Amino acid sequence: MTTAEARADGAAAPPGAREPTARRRRTPGRAPSDPKPIVGWLFIAPNLLGVLAFTFIPLVSVILLSFTEWNLVSGFGGIEFVALDNFIAVFQDPTFWRSLVITILYAGVAVPLTLVVGLALALALNRDIPARGLLRAAFFVPYIVNIVAIGMTWQMLLDPSAGLMNQFLGIFGLEHLPQWFASSHWALPALILVTIWAQAGYANLIYLSALQDAPTQLYEAARIDGAGRWASFRAITWPSLLPTTVFLLVTLFVGISQTFGMIALITNGGPGDSTTTLSFYMYQTSFQFYRFGYASAVGLVTFIGIFALMLLMWRAQRGKALHD
């Protein structure tokens, strides 16, 4: 969107400045003053070589590794080609399926709630409020703080016996206080709680900037027609935010399904395997069990799954947009 606008600007910028000769020079084929092809390659070379070395070669390697059985201890000589065995094993691995379910539960609850909280905050902060800028910044702070500082703090805040949260809940005389990260039932909800808290500021920020583009003259018209707040939200605000919502849905889903730091720091996948998400399972198989071949297969299956889901979401949104 921004590109298209800017391009239109660029084309319209110097209206009288374009001479007929300049027009002719733009015809396809290399004009005399065009740079030599080698120059372009020289410009991209530093980045391209780095991307080849640190992204492309590892990517090819991970695909090759997924067809092998290999742990680090056996050295390079120990790499053994096993064809599709790893992939077959992945689909027969109960821990894989369990982590898939946990990932879906985790992201499936955390992503929509983060969106709702972010949107509610954005609507509330898009009003005329004293010191609005500072207020907006306040909600964004958790998002920019490193996950270790956040994780350690919440681990103590959610301490079952002495944490601030349960001290607070205790005021209401609750009998069975949630045991949070100490219980296999409560660890995932605790993780979801902290995730929403940390991510809502990001959703809020993106929604706020989208609200600035909302069609203000429509609100006026809607009000004259006697539409209430809820009606004009549903008829005007929500549809105009749809692309932003889909964008956030995709990015939050990708980000949250890859949550790793907090799990590694606080729960190490437990208690039991109650917080072993796919990304943590991948880490475990690679760097706690050193099953590199199998871990590569887990990683590829996970990535392809998430990628397919992203595609589906985009297509669903495009279909809806066309339908409207």
Add this chain to the structure above:
Amino acid sequence: MTETSTAASGTATRPSSSGGGTGPAARQAQRRRRDRIRRWSWGIPMWILALVFLLPFAWMISTSLKPDLEAFAIPMQWIPDEPRWENYTEVLFGENSILLAFWNSVFVAVLRVAGELTTATLAGYAFAKLRFPGRGKVFIAYLATSLIPAQLLLVPRFVYFQELGLYDTLWALILPGMFTVLGTFLMRQYFVSQPDEFAEAARLDGASEFQIFFRVYLPNATSMISALAILTFVWSWNDYETPLVFLSSPETFTLPMGLTSFTDENGAMAAGLSMAAAVISIIPILLVFLIFQRRFVRAMTESALK
């Protein structure tokens, strides 16, 4: 629902149902008062909500000034009787000083930002403004690679870094961070939006391609470059997964790793020291955020919308 835009015109067109005042001046004063009440009646609850939202940070600061055992006192005491500033001196200069980790984090972040800015502006400019054979194909390859999560690449990188002797050195964090596809995209998007005419004019004047890039286009790109710099700095500063995999000895730890090293004699987390270290780790990022807030927000939203 969006009140800002409609508030002003809303009050202007609304029939004066409230009545009361006689002259236009009195009515206006009344309207102004009503607006002020409305501002604060939204503002105060939102401020309270924000304070609740930030409560974990207040707890963090409070605990950082307490002896370890007092962290879990019931009821919680927000302002300790005797603030224990020694926690900070201990964390900074004590046995497990995080100063080295702090320095490592700075070193990694600075080199990553410098490398990223150099390679991403050059490549982004070339993809946007220079025509050369194969450009389209390379760009498609970049597009495809951009979707790959770093998590998937940890195993092969781990193996290669061990072979190359980069494992357990800061270069294992710096090098992959210097050449990114995402940074190249952001810069390309920016340069695409710039007119071609500058380059054409400069070429006629006999400027070299590098001069055109460096003297004509780069100076105009400062806002996008600073946005990319801020984003890279934040990612680098907060990264926990990469150091956890690629670093093993405490001398190479970056801050997020260093934070976890404060334990009591039973191996449990030492609350006061850990929180003091956490506060120190947040300060640089908070400063960057507060100083560059507007650019920061633009960086976040622009990288989002592209």
